[in-house]
Amino acid sequence: MTIGARVLKTGMAVALAIYISGLLGFPSPLIAAVASIFTIQPSIYRSWQQISDQLQTNVLGAIVALAALRLFGHTPIAVGLVCILVILISIRFKMESTIGLTLVTVVAIMEAHDAGYDAALSRFLMVLTGMGAAFLVNVVIFPPRPRKQFSEQVHHAFDQLSLLLRTAISNEMKEQVFNAEKERLHGTLRKLDERFSVFEEERAIRAVSKAARARQLLVSKGMIKALQKGSDLLEIVEEHYFAAPGAGEWAHQFDRHIEELTKYHEHILLKSEGKMKANAHIEPEEEREAKLAAQLTVYLGEADEDRKRLVFVASAMFEYAYHLRRLEKLIDQVQQRDS
Template sequence: MKLGARIFKTGVSIALALFLAQFISLQGSVVSGISALFAMQPSVYKSYKTIIEQFQGNIIGALLAVAMVQLFGVHILIIALSSIILIAVLSQLKLQNVTGLAVVTQLIIMDHHQGDFFQTALMRFAFVMIGVISASIVNLVFLPPKYETKLYYNCLNVCGDIFKWIRLSINGTSEYHIVKKDLEEFHSRITSLESQYNLYKDERAYTKRQAYQNTRKKILFKEMISATRKAYELLRKLNRYENDILNLPEDLRIQMKFELDELMSYHEELLMRVTNKVSLGRAANTSLVNDQFKEDLLDVYLKELNSYHAREENYYKQHVFQVIGAMFEYREKLEHLDTLTHSFYNYHKEEKKITVEDENFDM
């Protein structure tokens, strides 16, 4: 069982909401805890956005509940009809994200049996908003998300696992079904990584200058994730066309293996360079992969194609072409990341650099 920061923050926000609600009334204060649970968000920006949207949704839910009770009274069918109307209204107003808590607000207000109805409705609405505000405060000041650290280590870990299978696959020592199963896991991890990046991208800066600095960092991390996906796509093609690769002539296989080793070493260096742990060393676009190697690989492959029809082969040239094409696409993506890294550290030295703590945040 893994307990993340968001789980702890949810617990703290519930405790804070219940504590604050007790100053208004002990009766019904548990609604604040429920509201805090619904309102907890994975990012600070989403928390800020949630306060506005939740306030709008809860106001609509509360007003609808009061109107329906005053017009038709309290009945099971009236409550159900009110929920349908509320969901439809929120959908039209593009407030689907707050539907859950808005419906809860409507239900607890309509569930009134004694005392002054308007006073009870106002109190329960206040309980709901206390929960929303408590969740936002906790999300802002308590264990703020470390997006750069998470993204960096997740890229590093996913790439490391992919590289292991690439080396085994090109040597013919991998099991097809095991690699295929791990590919599904890699796809899930990269998708999760991209979702985490979207949260990072949504974060807002307090000043215009800081916004420009953050934009450059976000572009760099976007390319890191894109390069990771290219490595995944390469492994997927190597696994899919494993038999074709193993039946290639030895000289072509050796050249492909050499090229893959260079590409993976290049990627590993770039990941270290993003955090400024290794010197830039070379000018942008001057990669570890020498152009001569690329020409050699193409020359060997073209020679093989010329003699393909002269003898009977145990592989499909179209499949091999897809693998080699994936290698070149991967290389181009790494060179683009190389260019961005050089630009970031050579031309923006006055800016605050990427901060990565020595922690492991693997998914």
Template sequence: MKFGARILKTGIAISLALFIAQLCKSPSPALAGISAIFAIQPSIYRSYLTILERAQGNVIGAVIAILFGLYIGNDFILIGVASIICVALLLKLKLENTIGLAVVTLVIIMDSPGNGFLETALIRFGTIMLGLVAAFIVNLIFIPPKYEVTLYQQIYTTNSEIMKWIKLNLRHAADFPLLKKDMNWMQNQMSQIRNQYDLFKEERSFRKKEMLAKSRKIAIYRQMILCSQKAIDLLKIQHRYENDYLLLAPLKQEQIRQQIDYLTDKHEQLLLTYIDKVAVDVDYVEDHLAQDPKELMDLFINELKLDDETRELDEYHLMRIIASIFAYQETVDYLEKLIHSFKLRHQEDNQIDISVTEE
């Protein structure tokens, strides 16, 4: 685990919750600190949803605890029975994420002394809710997250690694054990990128102009992720059918290599164009395709027409190689359309201040 903003915010939230609880002269300020631990989230929007969910769960737990404490009893067996009822009700209401804190609330309230049970229970419930509010305040104010910056840097770093292996594999210079290890790393990175994309997409804008720009950026980042995934798929196919690729005539190998080199270079250039590291092409026409894939299709058809019984090349494998190149080209071409449209048509909000490396 990497030390980051969420860990720091958890510590700040606990301290703030304890401070506010002591300021309110709560007899059990530690309850506010415990509550704050459950409520810290990686984004403001998720924090807002969490405080609503946790509040509902806490109210349910508190109500069950108070009803048991006032009318049935609060010995250890009854606390267990009340906990079962509480969990079952939360599952029925689809509030699974609140079970932990709700049961903690129930146990703490039912463990209140017999004299002045209701007053003590309400004070403890209020202290726990205080911790949720403190965590929300910390999420709202301290260390505002930079979702877009992190998302772009993760995409660029992962994409650079993918491009490196594709080019090495094309030139038969790849170390297979290391490539296999790196492909697992790439897939893990893609999972992290998708999680970061969800956080970026959930981030709310309040001005109409910002909302429009945000929706365009969401479409671009979604396509960036798809391009990277198609590049990984191409690398896997390339690696799996390398022997079939080597059985092609040298001229045909060169033709495939040139097409893939063109696509990887174009992909990297588009990522840099998005952050204004490469100038946008003002003469770009949206419906154009920069490189006609017809040559690759002709290569495949001509290979099928060859009447050579001694040929070892599997036509199905060649089809998989060509199809993966087409799929990659299609996603890169569409990314090009999105970025050029964003840069040329919406110049007021297309300035992206992002570095290609982590700060």
């Protein structure tokens, strides 16, 4: 089990919130610590957005709590009704992520009813302290680098996909191991989508940076699409290839073609990082692809209905190749524009 940066930063944020609470003389660091836990996010932009949203809903929650104390007093029913109202307000303003901490603020303020407004203000300041501590830790300690993290995740997904594609037709891997690796690949692709969302949210300040970032996002989307098409090819091979009669006759050609596509995919990723020579020709021969399509056409004309299953496999290979070529052209265009 590995300890990620976010786990470490959560612990550090809690420790900093407790330390600052002691310096400021708060009676208890609990509220500040809870606030710091809610504020830690996977990117600086999300942390800032979280603080902005939390500040708005917590101020509103504090006002509602104080008004309710004035009108209804401190009763369990009043606290429950105020919590319901705050939840509805947060949902109305599309700030659902702030509900947890806002409710902590509401309950903390209403629970301090006997101590007066000074205690209510003190507890609100505890919340702000925890939020500030979390944001400071997120910016200073291991600051998130979405682009680098996305690139690492792409390579990780490709390594898993490459292993599975190279053994899909030859069927060399144990079925149990193959299925386990495929599940890991699906999990990695889901995480990659999440990582892209974080990357997409990051804001560029200068106009030039915004244009470059927009081009990088296009390339990133293409990378995800290519990986998804490779994953789709795996599923189709498993479902249709081995069920087609005479599939063994095509094992060498299909296996070789997938091997070439896998190598092409790897070279594209290297090219995107500027690691390939400018004049390197990395695209597979289209003539070989056309020849395979022609041979399959002749083969499928020989009656047996189940032979058509091979069409699905070939179609998935060609679509994978199409998206790889599209990705390479996009990378070429972006690199020419940025150079």
